[in-house]
Amino acid sequence: MECAKTLMSAAGPSHGAKAPSGGSEPRAAGSVGAFIFDMDGTMIDSMPWHARSWGEFTRRHGLAMPVEEVLRRTTGRTGAECMRELFGHDLPESRAWDLIREKEDIYRALYAPEFAEVGGFRAFAAQAMARGLKVGVGTAGDRDNIAFAFGHLRMDPLPHAVVGGDEGLRGKPEPDIFLEAARRLDVPAPGCIVFEDAPFGIEAARRAGMRAVAVCTTHTPQQLHGPHVLASVRNYHELLDNDFLETLHVA
Numbered sequence: 700m701e702c703a704k705t706l707m708s709a710a711g712p713s714h715g716a717k718a719p720s721g722g723s724e725p726r727a728a729g730s731v732g733a734f735i736f737d738m739d740g741t742m743i744d745s746m747p748w749h750a751r752s753w754g755e756f757t758r759r760h761g762l763a764m765p766v767e768e769v770l771r772r773t774t775g776r777t778g779a780e781c782m783r784e785l786f787g788h789d790l791p792e793s794r795a796w797d798l799i800r801e802k803e804d805i806y807r808a809l810y811a812p813e814f815a816e817v818g819g820f821r822a823f824a825a826q827a828m829a830r831g832l833k834v835g836v837g838t839a840g841d842r843d844n845i846a847f848a849f850g851h852l853r854m855d856p857l858p859h860a861v862v863g864g865d866e867g868l869r870g871k872p873e874p875d876i877f878l879e880a881a882r883r884l885d886v887p888a889p890g891c892i893v894f895e896d897a898p899f900g901i902e903a904a905r906r907a908g909m910r911a912v913a914v915c916t917t918h919t920p921q922q923l924h925g926p927h928v929l930a931s932v933r934n935y936h937e938l939l940d941n942d943f944l945e946t947l948h949v950a
Protein backbone atom coordinates (compact mmCIF):
# COMPACT_ATOMS: atom_id res chain seq x y z
CA MET A 700 0.00 0.00 0.00
CA GLU A 701 1.62 3.25 -1.07
CA CYS A 702 1.47 6.67 0.49
CA ALA A 703 1.41 9.59 -1.91
CA LYS A 704 4.46 11.64 -0.96
CA THR A 705 3.30 14.78 -2.72
CA LEU A 706 -0.13 16.22 -3.33
CA MET A 707 -1.78 15.21 -6.55
CA SER A 708 -3.36 17.94 -8.64
CA ALA A 709 -6.86 16.68 -7.85
CA ALA A 710 -8.49 19.15 -5.53
CA GLY A 711 -11.75 20.56 -4.40
CA PRO A 712 -13.40 23.01 -6.75
CA SER A 713 -14.07 26.62 -6.93
CA HIS A 714 -17.75 27.17 -7.67
CA GLY A 715 -18.53 25.59 -11.01
CA ALA A 716 -19.18 22.28 -12.70
CA LYS A 717 -21.24 19.66 -10.92
CA ALA A 718 -20.52 15.95 -10.79
CA PRO A 719 -23.31 13.47 -11.68
CA SER A 720 -24.20 12.81 -8.03
CA GLY A 721 -24.36 16.46 -7.11
CA GLY A 722 -20.84 17.33 -5.95
CA SER A 723 -18.34 19.43 -7.79
CA GLU A 724 -15.64 18.08 -10.06
CA PRO A 725 -12.07 18.26 -8.73
CA ARG A 726 -9.92 21.14 -9.91
CA ALA A 727 -6.34 22.27 -9.50
CA ALA A 728 -4.83 22.09 -6.03
CA GLY A 729 -5.04 25.22 -3.93
CA SER A 730 -4.18 26.34 -0.45
CA VAL A 731 -5.33 24.32 2.56
CA GLY A 732 -6.99 25.85 5.60
CA ALA A 733 -8.36 22.86 7.50
CA PHE A 734 -8.31 19.14 8.02
CA ILE A 735 -11.62 17.41 8.79
CA PHE A 736 -11.36 13.95 10.32
CA ASP A 737 -13.96 11.24 10.43
CA MET A 738 -13.80 9.55 13.84
CA ASP A 739 -14.39 5.78 13.81
CA GLY A 740 -11.70 3.96 11.85
CA THR A 741 -9.97 7.26 11.09
CA MET A 742 -9.05 8.82 14.42
CA ILE A 743 -9.62 5.73 16.54
CA ASP A 744 -9.17 2.08 15.61
CA SER A 745 -12.73 1.19 16.56
CA MET A 746 -14.26 -0.58 13.60
CA PRO A 747 -13.58 -4.17 14.76
CA TRP A 748 -15.50 -3.37 17.94
CA HIS A 749 -18.33 -1.78 16.00
CA ALA A 750 -18.49 -5.02 14.03
CA ARG A 751 -18.62 -7.09 17.21
CA SER A 752 -21.28 -4.83 18.72
CA TRP A 753 -23.41 -5.10 15.58
CA GLY A 754 -23.11 -8.88 15.81
CA GLU A 755 -24.36 -8.87 19.38
CA PHE A 756 -27.10 -6.34 18.62
CA THR A 757 -28.47 -8.25 15.63
CA ARG A 758 -28.39 -11.48 17.64
CA ARG A 759 -30.46 -9.87 20.43
CA HIS A 760 -33.01 -8.61 17.95
CA GLY A 761 -33.20 -11.70 15.77
CA LEU A 762 -31.95 -9.95 12.64
CA ALA A 763 -30.66 -12.51 10.13
CA MET A 764 -28.17 -10.21 8.41
CA PRO A 765 -24.41 -10.87 8.20
CA VAL A 766 -22.31 -8.30 10.04
CA GLU A 767 -20.45 -7.48 6.80
CA GLU A 768 -23.75 -6.48 5.21
CA VAL A 769 -24.75 -4.43 8.24
CA LEU A 770 -21.47 -2.53 8.08
CA ARG A 771 -21.76 -2.00 4.33
CA ARG A 772 -25.21 -0.50 4.73
CA THR A 773 -24.64 1.56 7.86
CA THR A 774 -21.05 2.83 8.12
CA GLY A 775 -21.12 6.62 7.81
CA ARG A 776 -24.86 6.94 8.34
CA THR A 777 -26.37 8.56 11.40
CA GLY A 778 -27.82 6.39 14.17
CA ALA A 779 -31.42 6.86 13.08
CA GLU A 780 -30.49 6.16 9.46
CA CYS A 781 -28.70 2.96 10.52
CA MET A 782 -31.72 1.61 12.35
CA ARG A 783 -34.06 2.42 9.49
CA GLU A 784 -31.74 0.48 7.18
CA LEU A 785 -32.23 -2.54 9.45
CA PHE A 786 -35.82 -2.20 10.68
CA GLY A 787 -37.53 -0.33 7.86
CA HIS A 788 -37.81 3.29 6.85
CA ASP A 789 -41.09 3.77 8.73
CA LEU A 790 -39.34 3.19 12.09
CA PRO A 791 -40.28 6.10 14.40
CA GLU A 792 -37.49 8.53 15.23
CA SER A 793 -37.65 7.97 18.97
CA ARG A 794 -37.49 4.19 18.56
CA ALA A 795 -34.56 4.49 16.15
CA TRP A 796 -32.53 6.46 18.69
CA ASP A 797 -33.45 4.07 21.51
CA LEU A 798 -32.10 1.22 19.40
CA ILE A 799 -28.88 2.97 18.46
CA ARG A 800 -28.24 3.82 22.11
CA GLU A 801 -28.53 0.12 22.92
CA LYS A 802 -26.10 -0.80 20.15
CA GLU A 803 -23.58 1.89 21.11
CA ASP A 804 -23.70 0.89 24.78
CA ILE A 805 -22.58 -2.57 23.65
CA TYR A 806 -19.82 -1.04 21.50
CA ARG A 807 -18.37 1.14 24.25
CA ALA A 808 -18.39 -1.72 26.77
CA LEU A 809 -16.46 -3.91 24.32
CA TYR A 810 -14.00 -1.28 23.12
CA ALA A 811 -13.12 0.59 26.33
CA PRO A 812 -10.58 -1.99 27.58
CA GLU A 813 -8.93 -2.16 24.12
CA PHE A 814 -9.13 1.51 23.09
CA ALA A 815 -6.46 2.65 20.63
CA GLU A 816 -5.96 5.54 18.24
CA VAL A 817 -5.11 4.98 14.60
CA GLY A 818 -1.31 5.03 14.69
CA GLY A 819 0.14 8.54 14.83
CA PHE A 820 -3.18 10.38 14.78
CA ARG A 821 -2.64 12.68 17.76
CA ALA A 822 0.88 13.59 16.70
CA PHE A 823 -0.28 14.30 13.15
CA ALA A 824 -3.21 16.47 14.27
CA ALA A 825 -1.01 18.40 16.71
CA GLN A 826 1.60 19.06 14.04
CA ALA A 827 -1.11 20.20 11.61
CA MET A 828 -2.39 22.73 14.16
CA ALA A 829 1.15 23.89 14.89
CA ARG A 830 1.48 24.71 11.18
CA GLY A 831 -1.61 26.91 11.32
CA LEU A 832 -4.20 24.47 10.03
CA LYS A 833 -7.60 24.28 11.67
CA VAL A 834 -8.72 20.79 12.68
CA GLY A 835 -12.31 19.60 12.76
CA VAL A 836 -14.15 16.34 13.25
CA GLY A 837 -17.10 15.27 11.12
CA THR A 838 -18.59 12.01 12.30
CA ALA A 839 -21.86 10.12 12.12
CA GLY A 840 -21.23 9.10 15.72
CA ASP A 841 -23.47 10.55 18.41
CA ARG A 842 -22.49 12.75 21.36
CA ASP A 843 -21.97 9.77 23.67
CA ASN A 844 -19.52 8.11 21.29
CA ILE A 845 -17.78 11.43 20.69
CA ALA A 846 -17.38 11.99 24.43
CA PHE A 847 -16.14 8.41 24.82
CA ALA A 848 -13.53 8.86 22.08
CA PHE A 849 -12.22 12.20 23.34
CA GLY A 850 -12.19 10.98 26.93
CA HIS A 851 -9.76 8.25 25.90
CA LEU A 852 -7.79 10.17 23.27
CA ARG A 853 -6.94 13.13 25.53
CA MET A 854 -6.01 15.29 22.54
CA ASP A 855 -3.89 18.36 23.19
CA PRO A 856 -4.82 20.71 21.68
CA LEU A 857 -8.46 19.85 21.06
CA PRO A 858 -10.06 20.21 17.60
CA HIS A 859 -11.49 23.58 16.68
CA ALA A 860 -14.92 22.13 15.80
CA VAL A 861 -16.79 18.83 16.12
CA VAL A 862 -19.94 17.86 14.19
CA GLY A 863 -21.85 14.73 15.22
CA GLY A 864 -24.46 12.49 13.70
CA ASP A 865 -27.21 13.38 16.16
CA GLU A 866 -27.41 17.05 15.17
CA GLY A 867 -30.16 16.62 12.58
CA LEU A 868 -27.89 16.49 9.53
CA ARG A 869 -28.04 13.85 6.82
CA GLY A 870 -25.41 11.15 7.15
CA LYS A 871 -22.77 10.21 4.61
CA PRO A 872 -22.57 9.87 1.63
CA GLU A 873 -24.45 13.17 1.77
CA PRO A 874 -22.00 16.05 2.34
CA ASP A 875 -23.90 17.78 5.16
CA ILE A 876 -21.65 16.79 8.07
CA PHE A 877 -18.45 17.86 6.32
CA LEU A 878 -19.98 21.10 5.04
CA GLU A 879 -21.16 21.98 8.55
CA ALA A 880 -17.68 21.27 9.91
CA ALA A 881 -16.20 23.60 7.29
CA ARG A 882 -18.75 26.28 8.20
CA ARG A 883 -17.86 26.07 11.89
CA LEU A 884 -14.17 26.20 11.03
CA ASP A 885 -14.81 29.21 8.77
CA VAL A 886 -12.88 27.59 5.92
CA PRO A 887 -14.33 27.26 2.39
CA ALA A 888 -14.92 23.68 1.26
CA PRO A 889 -12.13 23.69 -1.36
CA GLY A 890 -9.67 24.58 1.41
CA CYS A 891 -10.53 21.46 3.45
CA ILE A 892 -8.98 18.01 3.29
CA VAL A 893 -11.10 15.17 4.67
CA PHE A 894 -9.56 12.06 6.26
CA GLU A 895 -11.83 9.02 5.88
CA ASP A 896 -11.78 5.24 6.16
CA ALA A 897 -15.09 4.35 4.46
CA PRO A 898 -16.52 4.60 0.94
CA PHE A 899 -19.54 6.64 2.06
CA GLY A 900 -17.20 9.16 3.69
CA ILE A 901 -14.93 9.41 0.66
CA GLU A 902 -18.01 10.05 -1.47
CA ALA A 903 -19.33 12.63 1.02
CA ALA A 904 -16.04 14.52 0.72
CA ARG A 905 -16.35 14.54 -3.07
CA ARG A 906 -19.92 15.81 -2.91
CA ALA A 907 -18.78 18.53 -0.52
CA GLY A 908 -16.14 19.66 -3.01
CA MET A 909 -13.29 18.70 -0.68
CA ARG A 910 -10.10 16.75 -1.21
CA ALA A 911 -9.57 13.57 0.79
CA VAL A 912 -7.00 11.22 2.24
CA ALA A 913 -8.00 7.56 2.43
CA VAL A 914 -7.11 5.97 5.78
CA CYS A 915 -7.07 2.27 4.93
CA THR A 916 -7.84 0.72 8.31
CA THR A 917 -11.01 -0.98 7.08
CA HIS A 918 -10.95 -0.78 3.27
CA THR A 919 -8.42 -1.07 0.46
CA PRO A 920 -7.14 1.92 -1.54
CA GLN A 921 -9.14 0.58 -4.48
CA GLN A 922 -12.34 0.77 -2.41
CA LEU A 923 -11.52 4.36 -1.38
CA HIS A 924 -10.37 5.73 -4.71
CA GLY A 925 -11.47 8.92 -6.42
CA PRO A 926 -10.07 11.85 -8.38
CA HIS A 927 -10.16 13.95 -5.20
CA VAL A 928 -8.17 11.41 -3.11
CA LEU A 929 -4.65 12.71 -2.53
CA ALA A 930 -3.13 9.75 -0.68
CA SER A 931 -3.97 6.29 0.65
CA VAL A 932 -2.30 5.33 3.92
CA ARG A 933 -2.57 2.73 6.66
CA ASN A 934 -1.90 5.22 9.45
CA TYR A 935 -0.62 8.72 10.16
CA HIS A 936 2.97 7.60 10.66
CA GLU A 937 3.09 7.14 6.88
CA LEU A 938 1.99 10.74 6.32
CA LEU A 939 4.51 12.04 8.83
CA ASP A 940 7.32 9.90 7.42
CA ASN A 941 6.56 11.09 3.88
CA ASP A 942 6.43 14.81 4.80
CA PHE A 943 2.77 15.18 3.82
CA LEU A 944 2.35 18.33 5.90
CA GLU A 945 5.40 19.90 4.29
CA THR A 946 3.82 19.57 0.83
CA LEU A 947 0.84 21.74 1.75
CA HIS A 948 0.42 25.40 1.01
CA VAL A 949 -1.30 26.51 4.22
CA ALA A 950 -3.81 29.31 3.73
